[in-house]
Amino acid sequence: MQLKTLIKPLLLATILANSCHAIAQTKVIYNANGYTPLYKGEVQQFSTLVIKNGKVINLGGDALKNSFPNAKLIDAHGNTLLPGLIDAHGHVIGLGDNLSQLDVRGTKSVDDVTSKLKVFAKDKQGWIVGRGWNQELWSDTRFPSAKDLDKIVNDRPVVLSRVDSHAIWVNSKALELAGITATTEAPEGGEIIKDEFGNPTGIFVDKAEALITKHMPAPSKEDISNSLDAAGKHLLSLGITSTHDAGIDKTTWQVYKERGDLGNLPLRIVAMLSGASPDLEEMLKAGRYHDKNDFMEIRSVKVYADGALGSRGAALIEEYADRSGHHGLMLETQQKLESIFTQSFKSGFSANTHAIGDKANKVVLDAYQNVFKKTGGILLRNRIEHAQIVKPDDIPRFKALKIIPSMQPVHATSDMHMAEQRLTDKQLSGAYAWQTFLKQGSVVAAGSDYPVELANPFDGLYSAITRMDHNKLPENGWRASEVLNREDALRAFTLGGAYAAHQEFKVGSLEKGKWADFILIDKDYFKVPVEEIYSTHVLQTWVAGKLKYKKEVNDK
Structure with missing residues (x-):
């Protein structure tokens, strides 16, 4: 009896010792073509990276690995090693949902959309949800109609979000279920497109x-x-x-905290509470949240000032060049914005505000x-998300007010043809002005706005460096004075995002004491x-010194 009693704790002690040894084991990544921006300095090159307890303890040349004879050696085979990339503006659950919903991104016509809908609808019951249409890519750039969808599906509601999520296209069944008629009025900050x-x-x-979406079934915690x-x-x-x-x-806030406490998040997430949520006050009162390993951080509020350029919802000072008398939509008054900011700041949360049009940016x-x-x-590192169309004399105010421009380089190359139609040259004079922001000393935090755009950060890096599409057009780049060099672009996708999240001493570069988040690329x-x-x-x-993804030979 005494022997059994003794064996159990000894066995447990052995397991724990082995487990701690595994966690604490030093790893040396060698034979790498390594680059890292430095928090204070330029890019450092290295070939060897040393990791312990998930953090960087050193980096240097080939000889460095000889200083760690008992370490686990990992050959990088000469591949390029960079810090893990940070996307400073995306929609995680929206992306996850998209992977199982109807994807109509890149469709060239209404018929193209309905063809995809016909195939998708065969195996679906209840609400059919999809995303990605963009009428600006069609030969007929007018908005489509419910009748187009009714030809394919008329017995179930269909809701298809525009690529930017600032407009939805629904069928007649969805209109019926939501009780929408000719007498239905749009809420302030919204528009119901009507016929003659x-x-x-x-x-x-x-x-x-929301007149439609409030009738859709809410996702469960398991779904999220x-x-x-x-x-x-x-x-x-x-x-x-x-x-x-x-x-x-x-609900997402609850799931994020639960997963953070369990320590099983797939990657690091810096989450912003929705300023439009009816539960905002309750979430703010719960206080800021972060887990012990910096995988989940919740300390900001996402506020919404206007719509998007593609749906003509971005709020402009002067009218749209292609819609006389129309100035877009302010989703909140300045008074309401000030109320949300005050509420956020008093709770210790920063405010990150969506503003695309020059009027919205000025009001914000x-x-x-x-x-x-x-x-x-x-000093809370408040941000303006997108900051796409800004009056030139408002740009210095970002620096004066310590506002971080959180910008998505791929928006410029996606929007450039449409923006030239929507806006005059005068309105475009402060558009997508990454270089101007950097020159004045603003920290630019770069992202993609996935699933509005594809999440691939190398698309964003290419757009930032060239301001050209994948066909290298326009030659020399669109409004090329705003291009970034390769170092500044990488910094925006690493340390820029880290700084915007108050994490510049934890992630964003491979410096001693920071988490060993890095990638190997081809x-x-x-x-x-x-x-x-x-x-x-x-x-x-790799995240925190652990391999989280490895490309298989047959991966595209």
């Missing part, structure tokens, strides 16, 4: 979307958790080790300025011809 007879066409812009895992797997395969999630509801800057004077909060980012950057493939992704 005043009947709803099936297009709902910005806040009017599954979408999180699906998105995490996809992001890791692209070399993203940390992502900022721009606007989460209460005014609101920040007023609240800083009354309440404080200027091209030399700094030397490969620029047109090859977007076709870079990730071979391995």
Whole structure:
């Protein structure tokens, strides 16, 4: 009896010792073509990276590995090693949902969309949900209608989000279930597109979307958790080790904290509470959240000021060049913005505000300025998400007010043709102005806005460096004075995102004491011809010194 009693604790002690040894074992990645931006300094090259307890303890030349004779050696086979990339603006659960929903991204016509719908609808019951249509890619750039969808599905509701999520296209069954008629009025900050007879066409812009979406079944915690895992797997395969999630509801907030406490998140997430959530006050009162290994951080609020350029919802000072008398949509008044900012700052949360049009950016800057004077909060690293169309004389205000421009380089190359139609040259004078922001000393945090855009960060790096599409057009780049060099682009996708999350001493570069988040890729980012950057493939992704993704031989 005494022997059995003794064996159990001895066995447990042995297991724990072995487990601790495994955790503490030093790993040496050698034979790497390594680059890392430095928090204070330029890019450092190295061939050997030393890791212990999930953190960087040293990096240097080939001889460094000889200093660790008992370490586990991992040959990088000469591949390029970079810090893990940070996407400073995405929608994690939306991405995970998209992987199981109807994907109509890149479709060239209404018929193209309905052909995909016909195939998808065969195996689906209940609400049919999809995303990705963009009428600007069609020969007929007018908004589509419910009747187009009715030809394929008329017995179940269909809801298809525009690529930017700022408009939805629904069928007549969805209109019927939501009780939408000619007399239905759009809420302030939204628009119901109607025909010449005043009947709803099936297009709902910005806040009017809720007239439909509130009738859709809410996802369960299990649904959200599954979408999180699906998105995490996809992001890791692209070399993203940390992502900022721009606007989460209460259920997602609960799932994130539960998964953070359990320590089983697939990658690092910096989540923003949705400022539009009816549960915002409750979430703010619960306080900021972070787990012990920096996988989950919740300390900011996502606020929504206007719509998007593609759906003509971005709020402009002067009218749209292609829609006379139309100035877009402010989703909140300046007074309401100031109220949300005040509420956030008093709870210790920063405010990250979506603003695309020049009017929205100006109003948001005014609101920040007023609240800083009354309440404080200027040091919370508040952000403007997108900052796409900004009056040139408002750009210096970002620096003066310590506002971080959180920008998505791929938006410029996706939007450039459409933006030239929507806006005058005067309105474009401060558009997608990454270089101007950097020159004045602003920290640019780069992202993709997935699933609005594809999540691949190498698309974003290519766009930042060239301002050209994948056909190298326009020659020399669109409004090329705003291009970034390769170092600044990489910094925006690493240390820029880390700084915006108050994590510049934890992630974003491979410096001593930081988490060992890194990737191995198949091209030399700094030397490969620029047109090859977007076709870079990730071979391995490591988070906290653990291999989280490895490209299989047959992976595309």
